[in-house]
Amino acid sequence: MANKILLIDDDPKICDLVGAFLKLGTKGIELITACDTSQGLFKLENDEFDLIIVDKNLPTRSGLDLIEQLRKSFKYNRIKIILLSGSLTSADVSFSVQNKVSDIIVKPFKYVQFMEKLKKHLDT
Template structure:
């Protein structure tokens, strides 16, 4: 980066997935593609809410099927909050039913990724949503 090149504004991304390996993989994908941005992980909705108490996020990438609270239920909780009702969200799942998709749309979730997904697809979605360019090739 040259002295005249400005570093992009740091974006904060929260990844919520009860599968630790999926969470770590998403974190690795995002940190390699967007090194100037912060990626934080939580294994469930309860721990995610704790993260929200300490940090603001520009994007949440969350699994739908998790113990304790489904992704749709957590999104509804966020949407009922004035502070988070416009938060950008990517819902990921391998088990979405038609009613889940409809509920997500009604909750203004514009991006749904079906598992399994590619690194390229995830990075492209994040890039489009946050309007940031990846630092590395997405192939």
């Protein structure tokens, strides 16, 4: 079963890196990327995704804002979301719990842990 992931991150090098990681790993994970909130919403509306990875720091509008908006909407209330962040603060953790974020990946990340977390949330 092909999995489709949406990655919302404004750094193209990070998007490239995740793409390269996914190519190495389990076959059958398709990666779509967006560089900010509005592009991300656009792609969401025009496709079906199994998982969204949202970077905390996005231009114009923070990734946290986007996550809140998704959770408040009817359509994306339950979609799996992973937060990508440069740090793991208690604020991040409590936000994640409140907004039913499935996991937090902290930058910089290692291949093995990254892929494990993805697989974990794609399989359930």
